[in-house]
Amino acid sequence: MKFSFRKTLVAGAVAAGLLATGYAAAQEQFIGLPSYRVGPYAAGGSGIYGGWIDYMQLINQRDGGINGVKLTWEECETEYNNARGVECYERLKTKGAAGNAMFQPLSTGITYSVLEKVAQDRIPMVTIGYGRTDAADGRVFPWVFPMITTYWSQASAIVNYIGSKEGGTDKLKGKKIGLLYHDSAYGKESHAIMDKLAAKHGFSVEKIAVAHPGNEQQSQWLQIRQMRPDYVVLWGWGVMNPTALRTAARTGFPREKIVGVWWAGAEEDTVPAGDAAKGYTAAVFNVAGANYPVVKEIQQHVYAKNLGNMEDKSRVGSVYYNRGVVHGIIAVEAIRIAQDKFGKGKPLSGEQVRWGFENLKIDTKRLAALGAEGFMPELNVTCSDHEGAGVVKFQQWDGAKWNVVSDWIAGDRELVRGMIEESAAAYAKEKGITPRDCSKEG
Amino acid sequence: MTFFFEVLIGGLLSGVLYALVALGFVLIYKASGVFNFAQGAMVFFAALTFVGFTEVLPRWFGLESGSSVVFWLAFVLALASMIVLGIATEKIVLRPLVNQPAITLFMATIGLTFFVEGLAQGFWGATVRGLDLGIGDEPIMWILDDFNMIISKFDITAAGIALVLFVVLALMFQYTRVGRALRAVADDHQAALSVGIPLKHIWAIVWGVAGFVALVAGLIWGARSGVQFALTFTALKALPVLILGGFTSVPGAILGGLIIGASEKLAEVYIGPFVGGGIESWFPYILAMLFLLVRPEGLFGEKHIDRV
Numbered sequence: 001m002k003f004s005f006r007k008t009l010v011a012g013a014v015a016a017g018l019l020a021t022g023y024a025a026a027q028e029q030f031i032g033l034p035s036y037r038v039g040p041y042a043a044g045g046s047g048i049y050g051g052w053i054d055y056m057q058l059i060n061q062r063d064g065g066i067n068g069v070k071l072t073w074e075e076c077e078t079e080y081n082n083a084r085g086v087e088c089y090e091r092l093k094t095k096g097a098a099g100n101a102m103f104q105p106l107s108t109g110i111t112y113s114v115l116e117k118v119a120q121d122r123i124p125m126v127t128i129g130y131g132r133t134d135a136a137d138g139r140v141f142p143w144v145f146p147m148i149t150t151y152w153s154q155a156s157a158i159v160n161y162i163g164s165k166e167g168g169t170d171k172l173k174g175k176k177i178g179l180l181y182h183d184s185a186y187g188k189e190s191h192a193i194m195d196k197l198a199a200k201h202g203f204s205v206e207k208i209a210v211a212h213p214g215n216e217q218q219s220q221w222l223q224i225r226q227m228r229p230d231y232v233v234l235w236g237w238g239v240m241n242p243t244a245l246r247t248a249a250r251t252g253f254p255r256e257k258i259v260g261v262w263w264a265g266a267e268e269d270t271v272p273a274g275d276a277a278k279g280y281t282a283a284v285f286n287v288a289g290a291n292y293p294v295v296k297e298i299q300q301h302v303y304a305k306n307l308g309n310m311e312d313k314s315r316v317g318s319v320y321y322n323r324g325v326v327h328g329i330i331a332v333e334a335i336r337i338a339q340d341k342f343g344k345g346k347p348l349s350g351e352q353v354r355w356g357f358e359n360l361k362i363d364t365k366r367l368a369a370l371g372a373e374g375f376m377p378e379l380n381v382t383c384s385d386h387e388g389a390g391v392v393k394f395q396q397w398d399g400a401k402w403n404v405v406s407d408w409i410a411g412d413r414e415l416v417r418g419m420i421e422e423s424a425a426a427y428a429k430e431k432g433i434t435p436r437d438c439s440k441e442g
Numbered sequence: 443m444t445f446f447f448e449v450l451i452g453g454l455l456s457g458v459l460y461a462l463v464a465l466g467f468v469l470i471y472k473a474s475g476v477f478n479f480a481q482g483a484m485v486f487f488a489a490l491t492f493v494g495f496t497e498v499l500p501r502w503f504g505l506e507s508g509s510s511v512v513f514w515l516a517f518v519l520a521l522a523s524m525i526v527l528g529i530a531t532e533k534i535v536l537r538p539l540v541n542q543p544a545i546t547l548f549m550a551t552i553g554l555t556f557f558v559e560g561l562a563q564g565f566w567g568a569t570v571r572g573l574d575l576g577i578g579d580e581p582i583m584w585i586l587d588d589f590n591m592i593i594s595k596f597d598i599t600a601a602g603i604a605l606v607l608f609v610v611l612a613l614m615f616q617y618t619r620v621g622r623a624l625r626a627v628a629d630d631h632q633a634a635l636s637v638g639i640p641l642k643h644i645w646a647i648v649w650g651v652a653g654f655v656a657l658v659a660g661l662i663w664g665a666r667s668g669v670q671f672a673l674t675f676t677a678l679k680a681l682p683v684l685i686l687g688g689f690t691s692v693p694g695a696i697l698g699g700l701i702i703g704a705s706e707k708l709a710e711v712y713i714g715p716f717v718g719g720g721i722e723s724w725f726p727y728i729l730a731m732l733f734l735l736v737r738p739e740g741l742f743g744e745k746h747i748d749r750v
Contacts, residue, residue: 038564039671040672043568043671210720211721212723213672218453219449219707219710243667249579250579251592272570272670312569315569
C-alpha cells in the first residue's frame, strides 16, 4: 500500500482538526433553550430568554466561561405549545458533549408534559416562578426545581403585604379581598391557599373568574364594584392584566388597592394600560432596572461588542429581561457548584448539574459578587426544599417605571410547606413513589 | 335594576365592537364566498403596523412623537400596508385557488393566519405596546351622577365610530357603482363576469376594504387593552356574532353583535356565579348553537336552497 505525502498531510490535518473540534466540544457546556419568540406569549419569552442568553454571553466574554468551560446553547421554538415543547425536549436532550444540562420550558403546560421524562432521562428541570408548586418537595420530585418562590408562597406573601399596609395581618379580620383570576389551572392555583389564609386571618375571599384571554372585563369589574372589596389580588396573565387595570380605572376602583402576581407585574402589563396603571403594585422575585451591576456588566461586555440578544435594547433592564438574567445566574451558579464537586474545567451531565441545583446556595455575599444584590433573593436549595427562598418584593408602577416599595417579604412558611408536603405525598402515593431520605443524600 | 341596565348597556357597547370585527368577515364572505379565518390576524397586523409606524416615523423624519401629523401619516401607511396585504393575498393565495372547493379556500386562510401573525411579529417585534387615541376611558359623569351607572366615554366613542363605518359601508354597497358590482359578484360570480364586472378588481377592493375595517377594529381594540398578540383573539368574539347574524349581512353583524355582547355580559353576572364564573368565553357559542337549531342561516343570512 502506498500513501502519497500530500494525502498523508491532508489526512493528518483532518485528524488533527477532528481532535481539536472534539476537544473544543469537550470544553463546552450545552444548555438547550425551549424558547418562544413568536405567538401569544412572545413578549415574555423574548425578554426572558434574551436576558438569559445575554447573561451566558457575559460569562463567556468576561470570564471565558465557567472555569474555562464555555457555555453553548441552542434555541428551539415552542410557541408555548405543549406538543412542541415535548418535541423540543427530545430534540435538545442529547445535544452537546454531555447532553442537555437542564431543561427550563418557561411554561407550566410543558412542565407537566415532561415531568416524568426528565426523571427517566436524568435531566434537571428548573421552573422558576411557574410549574407544579408541590414539586418544591424535593424528596418526591428530585428532578424538578420550582425555585425562588412558588405560587403558594407568593399568595401568602401578598396577604402579608396587604396586612402590612393595614398595620399587621391581625387587622385583616373582617376585610374582603377580591381574587380576580385567569380562569385556568394557573389561576385556580390560588384558590386553596387563599381559602386557608382567609380562614387563618379572618378575611373573606371573593373569587371572580376571567375567561381567557381576558380582553373583556366589564361584567367582572361591575361585580367588584357591587362587592366593594378592600383589595383586589390580580392573578392574571397577558392581555388580562392591562384590561383589568383599565376597567378598574373606569369603574373607579383605586389601583393602589390592586396587588398583582409576578405574571401581572411587568412593563408589558402596565404600559398598555396607560395612566390607568399608575399606583398599581405587583409581587416580583426579580426587580426591574438597568442600574444593577450585573446588567451594567452585560451592557459593557456584551452589548458594547454588539453581541446582545435583544433586538429592542430599551428592554434591557425590564422585568422580563431581568428575570432572564436571574435564570442565567441560577443556571451558571448551579454548574459552578457542580464543577466544584465533579471536576472543574469539563462539561457536566444533567445528573451532575442536578446535584449543583440541589446544593445551590447564593447568599448576600455571593449576590454582591455577582452584581445582583437586591436584584434577586438569597437562595438556599436543599434535598427536601427545592424552592429555596419563598420571598417576593413588591414594585409599584408610577406611570413610567416600576419602583421597589418593599423589602423581601416571606409568606407563611409553615402553612405553605404543610400544603406542599401534603400535595406531594398524595402525588407520591398515586405514582407509587417512595420519597427520598434526604439524610442519606450526599 | 340600575345594575342590570349598567351591565346591559356595557354589553351592548362591547357588542358593537364585536360586530366591527365580524364586519371584516362579512365583507369578504359576501364578495368571494371565502370564510377568511385570517381576519383576527389582520386586525393584529393592522394595529401593530400602525403603532410601528408611529414609533419609526419620528426617528426617520424628525417629526414630533405623538403629534397628529405622525398619527395620520401612520394611519395612511398602515392602511396602505393593509391594502397591499389584501391585494397580495388575493393574487398569491386566493386567485390560484379559484373554482376549488370552499374548504380549500378556508384552509388557505388558516395558513394565511399563521403567516400574517409571524409577519407582524417578525417585522415589528413581539413587544406589547400601548396605544393612546386621545379618548379618555372614564365614566360619563352626568350619567354616573344622575343614574349611578358607569358608561365609558371610550366605549361610546368607539361604538359611534363603528356605527359610522357601518352606515358608510351600507351606503356604499347600496348606492355606488362599486357597491352594486360587489353585490353582483356576491350573488353570482359567473353572472357578474358575463356582464363585464372585473372579478379580480372587485376582490382586490373587498380585501382592501376588509383591511381598512381591520385597521379601525385594531386601533379601537388596541387602545382598549394594548397592541399585542391577543388582538388575534378578537376573531373568537366575532364567530358567534356571525353565526347569529349571518355570514352575508352587514345589519346581521350589527344585530348579532348587540345580542352576543349583551347576553354574554348578563350571563356572566347572573348565571356565572352559579357555575363557577368565567362563562363569557363559551356562553356566546352555546347561544349561537341554540340559534342554529332554529335558524341555520342566521338572522339575516341568505336562505340556502338546493335544487334537487
